[in-house]
Amino acid sequence: QVQLVQSGAEVKKPGASVKVSCKTSGYTFSNYGVNWVRQAPGQGLEWMGWISAYNGNTNYAKKIKGRVTMTTDTSTSTAYMELRSLTSDDTAVYYCARGGPGGFDNWGQGTLVTVSS
Amino acid sequence: QSALTQPPSASGSPGQSVTISCTGTSSDVGSYNYVSWYQQHPGKAPKLMIYEVTKRPSGVPDRFSGSKSGNTASLTVSGLQTEDEADYFCSSYAGSDKHVFGTGTEVTVL
Numbered sequence: 001q002v003q004l005v006q007s008g009a010e011v012k013k014p015g016a017s018v019k020v021s022c023k024t025s026g027y028t029f030s031n032y033g034v035n036w037v038r039q040a041p042g043q044g045l046e047w048m049g050w051i052s053a054y055n056g057n058t059n060y061a062k063k064i065k066g067r068v069t070m071t072t073d074t075s076t077s078t079a080y081m082e083l084r085s086l087t088s089d090d091t092a093v094y095y096c097a098r099g100g101p102g103g104f105d106n107w108g109q110g111t112l113v114t115v116s117s
Numbered sequence: 118q119s120a121l122t123q124p125p126s127a128s129g130s131p132g133q134s135v136t137i138s139c140t141g142t143s144s145d146v147g148s149y150n151y152v153s154w155y156q157q158h159p160g161k162a163p164k165l166m167i168y169e170v171t172k173r174p175s176g177v178p179d180r181f182s183g184s185k186s187g188n189t190a191s192l193t194v195s196g197l198q199t200e201d202e203a204d205y206f207c208s209s210y211a212g213s214d215k216h217v218f219g220t221g222t223e224v225t226v227l
Contacts, residue, residue: 035216037163044120044221045155045163045206050214059214062118095162101210103153103168110162 002026004096004108011114012086019082020111022096029077030054033100036070036081038092039110048094051079086115121146121207121219128225129197137222139190139207145217147188151210154183154192158203166205167192194224202226 007021022034036048049060051070058070069082079096094111097104122140129135139146139154146152152170155163165174167183170190180195190209194201207219 033214037218045208045218047208047216047218050216057214061215097163101149101151101214103151103165103208104155104163105165105168105174107162107164 002098002106004098004106006094006096006108006111009112009114011116014087014115014117016086016115017082017084018086018113019080020094020096020113022079022081022108024077024079024098027098029072029074032098034070034072034079035097035099035104037095037097037104039095040089040092043092046092048081053079083113086113088115091115118145118211118215118217121209121217123205123207123219123222125220126223126225128227129194130227131197131199133197134193134195135197135224136191136193137205137207137224139192139209139219141188141190141209141217143188145209145211146185146190148212149210150185152183152185152190153208154181155206155208156201156203157206163206197226199226 003025005023030053035050051058067084071080096108098106127135150170154167156166157163170185171183182193205222
């Protein structure tokens, strides 16, 4: 079955960077894109960006463009999301989700990133 | 890209129906038949309930249905059950490999 398993919770200081991994299995990695979505405490879902697992093309939300980099490692079927210059506003649960224009059909379990001095 | 607009809350008694609206613009909901709906229980990851406006993934009960008219999409849950109590989010493709989510609706089963 399709699985997306994310790395564990992180605590970072303001100004630091965080890199979250999303290891996939159960499907052909290069056939689907991977999206990253975050959810601040008690808030809604925010789409962060997308990466093609086929050719590495990316597209990022305007709000975080310049601070985020999404990459993939096709040898391990793993996607990564790095966010830099963290502030308290970046405290959230970060999800990876498989999918494309039609929707996101499989999600990781989420990774809590806490930014605190 | 602004979030799609959803009502903050909706409710119904068991067996009744509830409909949630999701209003976007001609740049997202109005331009593409790529509206999806997600159910999220507290502390859990979202679950895809409807994709491409009207389609249900395997395993999703047919009590869940989707539609769209102009810049507004809707999710209807018929025959409400206690396990349907959750937050629901819509999402739309917005072109150029970008997506936007709705503000979210908390559904309560009375």
